[in-house]
Amino acid sequence: MVMAPLVMDASTVGPGTFLGWGAVTVSLGNFIVIVTMVVLFVAALLVPFLPDRHRR
Known part of the structure; x- marks a missing residue:
């Protein structure tokens, strides 16, 4: 069984x-x-300040 090389030749x-x-x-x-x-x-800055839609 021959396995393909994991590293590609840079050329x-x-x-x-x-x-x-x-x-x-x-x-x-x-x-x-x-x-x-x-x-x-x-x-990440904006998500904590979004209004909660499930709160009444």
């Missing part, structure tokens, strides 16, 4: 996609992670 990976704004350059993958973290942070 098979193509160039990444980068986004640039002036002097700031960030990869698309990192940008998605940053946006997700900001959205979760804002949600």
Whole structure:
């Protein structure tokens, strides 16, 4: 039984996609992670202050 390697050869990976704004350059993958973290942070700040719908 032959098992596939778990690590991909670096030479098979193509160039990444980068986004640039002036002097700031960030990869698309990192940008998605940053946006997700900001959205979760804002949600964590706002959720405790939402009105309770079940309380009368």
